[in-house]
Amino acid sequence: MVLTVWGARGSIPSPGPKTAHFGGNTSCIEIRAGKELLILDAGTGIRELGMKLITEGKISASILLTHYHWDHIMGLPFFAPGYSPNNHFRIYGENKAGTSLRSILDGQMSAPYFPVRLDEMMSQMEFIEISANQNFNLGDVQVSTYPARHPDSCVSYRINYEGKVVTYATDTEHSQEIDPNLLKSARDADVLFYDAAYTEDEYPKKLGWGHSTWAEGIKLARAAKVKQLILWHHEPSHTDLIVKKIEQMAQKEFPNCLAAYEGMEIVL
Ligand SMILES: [Zn+2]
């Protein structure tokens, strides 16, 4: 399994010289697992992934969406392979209070927000509604979903291919007790991507915003016996210097820990 990070930022893109190392694009991870191509979230990072994919010919991929806050879907209208009738995408996500996955994604592309509608993207798109606490297969890849703690709800994905496990736990807020759902999602994972948006000092001002901290990521990683922890969903105001400092603090307590950056590749 090969994972590539195309966007590691949270909330809003934050380009510029102060964030050039970790990157300003929002959530997107490419996963190659045998013949399967999985894309986790469609934040602005998916635009550049798309530019790479169009050089590879006909594309078939599964796009797994955690939720529909802008930072996780706003790259989709700029995903070039989505406009070619040769390509086939299976898009997974929850419906929200009866609003279908398809209508939710079309909503961000309706006038006056965007001039091209979802059905004008000419690729073959299937919309598959899932919910938390579900298991399904994508070829030889097993996927399980768990609820995360986040406003408007969010799912975490546990992805297992030939015994290697990746857990994607973005946009989640901790509480006193370790979240039993995330514990299941991350149990013995080779890699855990965890929402480390805030520092311990910042968090008290952001209670209820649905995000967490690096120290809580370490608590979960230890409890779940995770091998590698990846700090994820960097706060937009966190410059490279700040993210680097957070990474160093975290590594003192959990040595196999890195802050995600654009272009990061993990081979399992
Ligand atoms: Zn987010």
Ligand SMILES: [Zn+2]
């Ligand atoms: Zn969110």
